[in-house]
Amino acid sequence: MEGDIYANKEIFSHLGKGSKTRLPKGQNIDMDMEIYANTDAKELNGAPSCHVDPSAQTGAESSSAPHRWPQVLLAVLCLILLCGLVALGVLYVEKRNKSDSLEAQNRNLSVFLFSVEQKLAGTERNLEELLVKHRNLLKNFSDSASKVCTECANGKNYQGKCYFSSTEKMTWIQSRDYCKSKGAHLVIIHNKKEQDFVHSTIEETRWIGLSDRETERTWRWVDNTLLSQTNTTFWWQNEPDNWIGGGDPNGEDCASMGDHNGNLNYWFDASCEKKKKCVCEVELFRSDFDL
Ligand SMILES: [Ca+2]
Ligand SMILES: [Ca+2]
Numbered sequence: 001m002e003g004d005i006y007a008n009k010e011i012f013s014h015l016g017k018g019s020k021t022r023l024p025k026g027q028n029i030d031m032d033m034e035i036y037a038n039t040d041a042k043e044l045n046g047a048p049s050c051h052v053d054p055s056a057q058t059g060a061e062s063s064s065a066p067h068r069w070p071q072v073l074l075a076v077l078c079l080i081l082l083c084g085l086v087a088l089g090v091l092y093v094e095k096r097n098k099s100d101s102l103e104a105q106n107r108n109l110s111v112f113l114f115s116v117e118q119k120l121a122g123t124e125r126n127l128e129e130l131l132v133k134h135r136n137l138l139k140n141f142s143d144s145a146s147k148v149c150t151e152c153a154n155g156k157n158y159q160g161k162c163y164f165s166s167t168e169k170m171t172w173i174q175s176r177d178y179c180k181s182k183g184a185h186l187v188i189i190h191n192k193k194e195q196d197f198v199h200s201t202i203e204e205t206r207w208i209g210l211s212d213r214e215t216e217r218t219w220r221w222v223d224n225t226l227l228s229q230t231n232t233t234f235w236w237q238n239e240p241d242n243w244i245g246g247g248d249p250n251g252e253d254c255a256s257m258g259d260h261n262g263n264l265n266y267w268f269d270a271s272c273e274k275k276k277k278c279v280c281e282v283e284l285f286r287s288d289f290d291l
Pocket of ligand 2: 240241252270
């Protein structure tokens with residue numbers, strides 16, 4: 001058999017591996033199959049075909065060792081890639097958490113900002129209203145100051161107040177309204193010094209800001225304070241007597257300093273319909289007196 005194998009190899013060597021030869025009498029034989037057939041036959045006949053030369057085996061192991069490096073390298077690369085993926089996953093979760101936290105903070109800030117904007121808008125509206133009021137007050141003050149200055153140019157000052165008399169005789173109501181039109185009010189007398197000062201400014205009877213028109217015998221000043229509160233009166237003898245003999249059925253409900261006989265340093269009640277000049281009073285640094 002061994003001889004046949006080598007014989008076939010000699011034949012095939014010059015024909016080439018994998019080629020076919022044409023045998024006599026028209027038989028084509030696959031040469032590879034013939035070789036393997038011969039080899040198998042040799043092994044079956046007990047030839048030492050499975051014997052491995054130790055030197056050859058050592059050479060095979062040493063030659064297969066380098067083929068493991070790509071596998072090891074591939075495993076290392078896979079491990080690195082896996083670690084990278086895990087790290088990316090962790091980073092993604094952290095970023096996602098931070099993003100959610102920032103979004104929540106952003107929403108809270110938006111709500112807070114909206115609230116601040118609303119308050120700011122309210123404050124601006126209040127400021128505009130205050131500015132309007134301030135302008136109106138300045139205008140009123142300017143108008144009042146202008147009126148007061150005009151009247152006080154011919155009046156007299158006493159303890160920060162200006163006193164001036166009307167030039168025309170009027171009823172008590174007309175006198176009250178006249179003083180108001182000048183940014184002042186009918187004079188209110190709080191003490192003896194003020195009484196004496198007003199007395200020094202007049203040469204005949206004048207209306208003052210005192211009456212009991214609303215309730216008989218309850219005398220009130222034009223600022224609505226009760227006469228009893230000031231605890232200072234300068235009535236003449238039996239005054240006030242609410243005398244009805246003068247022709248006014250309501251009697252006498254308005255107070256004047258002096259009467260037709262003089263007596264200018266005393267008070268008299270008289271008919272409010274009588275016409276007299278009046279004394280007005282205004283604080284020089286205050287124009288918001290509202291009667
Ligand atoms: Ca009266
Ligand atoms: Ca009287």
